[in-house]
Amino acid sequence: MYEVKVFVTLKEAVLDPQGSAVKNSLHHLGYEGVEDVRIGKVLTLRIDSSADKVEAVVQEMCEKLLANTVIEDYRYEIEEVVTS
């Protein structure tokens, strides 16, 4: 069993209206020091797979479904979960 964290973020060049909205809200709350906010997703998956296949499977899932690679970048961390 593997626990996989996939981080999906908008590419640098893509506008992030959700991030802008949060930045404005923070300014209204008095946090003027906030200069930029970008918002992405973190997906935590539990996958039952063999050790030699898990990375290829994760990459394929990212390309096919989890990230929109036209506007988003992704990276992932794979950790084996030992169940006793």
Add this chain to the structure above:
Amino acid sequence: MYEVKVFVTLKEAVLDPQGSAVKNSLHHLGYEGVEDVRIGKVLTLRIDSSADKVEAVVQEMCEKLLANTVIEDYRYEIEEVVTS
């Protein structure tokens, strides 16, 4: 200048319909080994603040706006950005 990453995730006991939808989609694509998907947010902030205040400010922003602490947990990583 600090770069702060805030990870906001649903608490364990809270249902995650978005995660369930992604899990079902992955099953339909043939990834039957996926046993669980949970979806959270990652916010990347750039904050102009003094070293002694930045952590308190980040914590306050999380409590007030960035996370809904009734249903969400948060954690953060603070990194100083050296601009040359």
